[in-house]
Amino acid sequence: MSAILPPAERLWWKHPLDRVEGTWIAIAFVWCMIMFFMMIYWHMYGKQNLSTETYKTTSEQFAAKAQAVVDKYTVRVETDFQTPVVAPPPGSDVYMIARLWNFWPILELQQGQTYRLHLTSMDYNHGFSLQPANINIQVVPGYEHVVTVTPNQSGTYSVVCNEFCGIGHHTMVGRIYVKAEAGNVQ
Amino acid sequence: MSNNTTYRTCPRSGLQFESQAEKLVIANAVAGVIFLLIGGILAIGIVLTRWPSVHWLEAATFYQVLTAHGLDMLVYWIIFFEIAVLYFCSSTLLRCRIATPKVAWLAFALMVIGSVMNNYAVYDGASSVMMTSYVPMMAAPSFYLGLILFAVGALIACFVFFGTLVVAKREKTYQGSVPLVTFGAITAAIIAVFTIASGAIILIPTWMQSMGWVEHVDPLIYRVIWWAFGHSSQQINVAAHISIWYLVAAVVFGAKPMSERVSRGAFLLYIVFLQLASAHHILSDPGMSVEWKVLNTSYFMYFAVLASMIHGLTIPGAMEVAQRAKGYNKGLFEWLRKAPWGNPSFSGVFISIIGFGFLGGISGVMMGTEQLNMIIHNTIYVPGHFHATVVIGTTLSFMALTYFLIPVLFKREIINPTLAKWQPYLFGLSMYFFCLVMMGAGTLGVSRRHWDMAFSGAALAYEWPGAAYLMMGLVGIAGIAAIAGGAIFIYLTVGSLLWGKRVAQTRISSEPTPIPVGAPSAAAQSYGSLGFAAPGTFVLAMIFLAAFVLYYFINWKYLSTLWGLS
Numbered sequence: 001m002s003a004i005l006p007p008a009e010r011l012w013w014k015h016p017l018d019r020v021e022g023t024w025i026a027i028a029f030v031w032c033m034i035m036f037f038m039m040i041y042w043h044m045y046g047k048q049n050l051s052t053e054t055y056k057t058t059s060e061q062f063a064a065k066a067q068a069v070v071d072k073y074t075v076r077v078e079t080d081f082q083t084p085v086v087a088p089p090p091g092s093d094v095y096m097i098a099r100l101w102n103f104w105p106i107l108e109l110q111q112g113q114t115y116r117l118h119l120t121s122m123d124y125n126h127g128f129s130l131q132p133a134n135i136n137i138q139v140v141p142g143y144e145h146v147v148t149v150t151p152n153q154s155g156t157y158s159v160v161c162n163e164f165c166g167i168g169h170h171t172m173v174g175r176i177y178v179k180a181e182a183g184n185v186q
Numbered sequence: 187m188s189n190n191t192t193y194r195t196c197p198r199s200g201l202q203f204e205s206q207a208e209k210l211v212i213a214n215a216v217a218g219v220i221f222l223l224i225g226g227i228l229a230i231g232i233v234l235t236r237w238p239s240v241h242w243l244e245a246a247t248f249y250q251v252l253t254a255h256g257l258d259m260l261v262y263w264i265i266f267f268e269i270a271v272l273y274f275c276s277s278t279l280l281r282c283r284i285a286t287p288k289v290a291w292l293a294f295a296l297m298v299i300g301s302v303m304n305n306y307a308v309y310d311g312a313s314s315v316m317m318t319s320y321v322p323m324m325a326a327p328s329f330y331l332g333l334i335l336f337a338v339g340a341l342i343a344c345f346v347f348f349g350t351l352v353v354a355k356r357e358k359t360y361q362g363s364v365p366l367v368t369f370g371a372i373t374a375a376i377i378a379v380f381t382i383a384s385g386a387i388i389l390i391p392t393w394m395q396s397m398g399w400v401e402h403v404d405p406l407i408y409r410v411i412w413w414a415f416g417h418s419s420q421q422i423n424v425a426a427h428i429s430i431w432y433l434v435a436a437v438v439f440g441a442k443p444m445s446e447r448v449s450r451g452a453f454l455l456y457i458v459f460l461q462l463a464s465a466h467h468i469l470s471d472p473g474m475s476v477e478w479k480v481l482n483t484s485y486f487m488y489f490a491v492l493a494s495m496i497h498g499l500t501i502p503g504a505m506e507v508a509q510r511a512k513g514y515n516k517g518l519f520e521w522l523r524k525a526p527w528g529n530p531s532f533s534g535v536f537i538s539i540i541g542f543g544f545l546g547g548i549s550g551v552m553m554g555t556e557q558l559n560m561i562i563h564n565t566i567y568v569p570g571h572f573h574a575t576v577v578i579g580t581t582l583s584f585m586a587l588t589y590f591l592i593p594v595l596f597k598r599e600i601i602n603p604t605l606a607k608w609q610p611y612l613f614g615l616s617m618y619f620f621c622l623v624m625m626g627a628g629t630l631g632v633s634r635r636h637w638d639m640a641f642s643g644a645a646l647a648y649e650w651p652g653a654a655y656l657m658m659g660l661v662g663i664a665g666i667a668a669i670a671g672g673a674i675f676i677y678l679t680v681g682s683l684l685w686g687k688r689v690a691q692t693r694i695s696s697e698p699t700p701i702p703v704g705a706p707s708a709a710a711q712s713y714g715s716l717g718f719a720a721p722g723t724f725v726l727a728m729i730f731l732a733a734f735v736l737y738y739f740i741n742w743k744y745l746s747t748l749w750g751l752s
Contacts, residue, residue: 002436003366003443003504004279005701010362012446020503020718021448021496024727028495031731032488035738039480039556042742047750050560052479054472079645102645114750119472125320125405127564127633131648133748134631136563138471140405141322145472150750158648160641162564162633164316166323167245170638173646 050137050147057144059122066095066118070105078106078175085177093118093146096159096174098126098139100166103159103174111154111181119145127162130176136162154180191283195693199437199594202699207277207284207350211270211595213294214343215588218266219679221301222581225258226672229665237662238639238655245637249314252635254305256317260576261336261419262301267584268374268426269297269343274595275371275429276350281698282359285349289342296339304332316635318416321392321403330393334386341382344375360701366443366450367436370429373453378422384464385415406473413464423576424494425456427538427583431501434535434586438526441508444500444719452500455493459485469559479556491551498543499727502536503720510719518722530606534586537614538578545621546574548734558741561748564635566661567628574621577668582614585675592679598686606678613671620664627657 009015043049069092074084084105088094090113097104099122109115119128121141128137137147151157161172194203203211231251234242243251277284284290306328307313313325351372354360364372388411394400432449435441443449465482468474485491509521526532549571553562562568592600600606632639632654639658641647718724 002440003432003449004436005365006360006362007366007446009446012363015445015447017448018444018503018719020720020724021444021500023718024499024724025448025492025496027731028492031735032484032492032495035491035551035555036480036484036488038742039484042557043476043480046557046746047752048557048560048745048748049476049752050470050557051752052472052474052476081645083645106646124323125409129564129631129633130749131631132651134561134565134629135748135751136470136560136565136631138409138468138563140409140472142404143406143472148750148752150752152747152749158646160631160633160648162636163320164249164635167249168643170245170636170641171644173641173644173648175646 047150051145053146055144055146056142057120058142059120062095062118062120062144063097063122066097066104069093069095074105075108088115090114092116096128097122098128098161098172099123101161101168101172103128103161103172106175106177108177108179109149109151110179111151114148114150117147117149119147124165125163126165126172127160129160129162131158131160133157138163151176151178154178191696193281193695193698194691195695195699196594197692198689199590201278201594202281203595204277204283204698206287206290207273208595210284210287210290210294211273211278214266214270214273215591215595217294217298217301218263218270218584219588219676221258221262221266222672223676224305225255225263226669226676228252228255228258229669229672231255233662233665233669235637236658237665238658240662241638246311246314248637249316249635250308250311253314253316254308257304257308259581260317261333262305264423264576264580264584265336265340265419266297266301268378268422269293269340271426271430271584271587272343272347272371272375273350275368276347276354279365279368280351280354280360281701282350282354282357283698285346285353290346293339293342293346296342297336298339300332300334300336300339302332303328304336307332318412319392320412321395321405321408324396327393327396330389330396334389334393337382337385337389341379344378344382347371347375357698358700359698361703363446366446367429367433369450370425370432370453373456374422374425374429376457377418377425381415381418381422384411384418388412388415406471409471410464410468410474413467417464417466420572420576421456423580425453427542427580428453428494428497428501430583430587431497431535431539432504434531434583434590435501435505435508437590438529438532439505439508441504444503444507448496449500452493452496455489459490459493466554466559469554469556470563476556483554483556483559488551491547494543494547498539498547498730499723501539502726503723506720506723518725521722528607530589530610531586533607534582534589534610534614537610538582538586541574541578541582541614541618541621543730544733545618545625546571546579548737549625550575551734552738552741555738555741558745560751561741561745562628564633565628566632566634566658567625569634570621570624570626570628573617573624578614578617578621582610582617585613586610588675588679592682592686593689596683596686597689597691598682599689600678601681601686602678605674609671609674609678613668613675616664616667616671620661620668623657623660623664627654627661630654630657632658
């Protein structure tokens with residue numbers, strides 16, 4: 001008679017469906033399929049799909065590669081810590097190190113150009129949270145994640161760490177400058 | 187087979203409690219409520235620190251309190267209470283003795299030792315690693331050992347539950363199939379076994395690393411397997427609190443499931459697909475393939491979401507059918523208007539259903555979409571979502587069930603019925619607001635698990651928009667209101683247990699009384715309109731769907747404005 005008693009009809013699985021239930025199940029099923037295929041559709045036609053290109057790495061290996069790019073393309077230094085500002089050419093590989101408690105170096109990219117951004121952590125898990133665009137990527141130690149990015153607006157972006165990484169977590173903020181396209185000064 | 191035990195029949199509900207099972211249900215429920223109290227006190231510290239203009243605790247204390255709050259609420263309060271629900275749904279609903287009560291007490295002891303050890307490790311200070319304890323950040327060995335002992339205890343309790351089902355079947359205390367609510371509890375227990383096994387697979391090596399016996403646990407593998415424990419344990423909650431929704435519908439309205447086949451089929455979908463939830467947490471991680479993410483995040487093509495959407499219709503639908511049968515048949519919504527809104531068991535469950543669906547469900551599907559995850563990953567949107575599922579969904583349902591159990595199980599009258607009448611509204615509605623503003627702040631990018639949104643001391647501080655500060659202030663206010671609602675619940679339950687008037691008891695027998703065999707009811711439905719047995723519920727479901735579709739595509743629109751990523 002009720003949900004806390006055994007079903008009164010022994011053959012409950014033969015009990016016919018009510019129309020309200022049948023209709024709702026059909027509608028819900030169609031909606032679920034739309035949501036499922038939406039993800040696949042976006043991979044074919046959408047512009048925001050997170051790359052899954054990943055390599056195993058170590059902090060020494062990654063730091064050496066990042067240092068080479070910094071040595072080659074540093075245009076100036078900023079902050080009290082003399083953080084290099086690196087402006088690599090469009091299409092190139094750029095590196096950002098996440099470590100306790102900063103992102104290193106500062107990057108200077110150009111609007112509308114594409115870069116291969118390599119991310120890893122030197123120690124704990126960190127979070128790459130690009131603000132105010134609000135793009136969030138997990139940074140896992142031991143894994144080099146290559147994300148292809150195309151900034152679509154110029155301006156000053158911050159990279160906020162949004163994975164808890166210890167007592168100095170709230171001081172871990174990096175920066176990416178995006179310079180306007182030539183002839184498109186904003 | 188006769189055992190030295192007695193059976194008490196509750197004069198009010200007609201439920202029959204075996205004395206060993208009754209003590210076990212009480213012990214587990216009380217342990218749960220104690221952790222709810224501790225977790226609630228800790229919540230004050232979190233809320234008052236994240237409220238930007240208050241910013242109360244020091245960073246170290248904040249992270250410590252946040253770690254303990256997560257564990258006490260998500261693990262200990264909920265799982266202790268769930269074990270009570272499992273024993274209730276087996277021994278009480280099937281009217282049989284509990285299998286191996288001594289083993290069940292051993293399980294309880296392990297769970298108590300584990301939870302206390304783990305809590306102590308956090309308060310001791312060297313284990314502020316958050317509930318998730320991602321390696322390579324290390325906590326004290328007792329942190330992991332406590333969790334492992336607790337999990338072993340919970341696993342044993344699940345097997346006591348399965349054993350009790352066997353006892354009922356063998357001693358023929360019921361005929362035919364188990365009740366739907368018990369079926370839901372079986373679902374929860376099966377998911378629990380999978381969940382706890384995943385926890386053991388990853389926490390045991392991590393504990394060994396903390397002891398220095400293992401060199402290295404891979405951080406990415408840890409995340410994948412830990413979340414098979416962390417997220418699946420929330421699926422135990424879903425199965426458990428949906429069972430409670432059916433139970434309360436049955437108790438309050440005498441509602442019978444619209445169709446046993448549909449409801450049980452939906453529970454079956456949970457068993458088959460809910461485990462895949464681990465993927466939700468890895469969508470913005472390196473290392474996993476697109477195919478893996480797309481297939482798993484949607485719980486295999488959204489079949490588990492489909493199951494929740496089915497339950498979301500069938501439970502209010504069953505209530506509607508029962509109300510219409512009683513004559514509340516006017517228009518679309520008379521059945522709802524004339525529902526017992528002053529009964530905290532009903533109002534709690536109804537607020538829980540609506541909040542779980544609209545706030546927890548829709549946001550959960552949005553953030554669990556492979557590409558959309560990037561716009562909320564690790565922002566405070568995530569706790570906004572899971573407070574809607576776990577607090578509004580699970581905790582509020584458990585509170586609603588507790589109001590039913592105080593006279594029935596604890597044999598006491600509720601001390602202040604007026605306060606009890608209002609408690610679900612205060613707690614539930616302030617949690618609605620709390621979740622909404624948290625998701626609002628998360629949409630603006632505000633980080634979760636973050637001590638200072640002003641980034642004091644950072645070389646390159648970022649300035650959040652004013653709206654983000656406003657939202658976080660509202661999180662503080664709503665959080666304090668919800669904590670007040672929680673405090674009233676604790677006062678009412680503890681007060682009723684201590685000072686409530688005793689409910690007169692009548693019959694105690696040494697033999698169980700089997701469940702009488704019910705007469706099959708007529709299959710034809712003669713209420714409702716348009717050939718729909720529950721037209722009002724169907725309209726509510728269509729409103730839900732419209733909100734869902736709209737919100738889902740708004741987020742795709744937002745995503746399309748971001749930097750190109752490929």
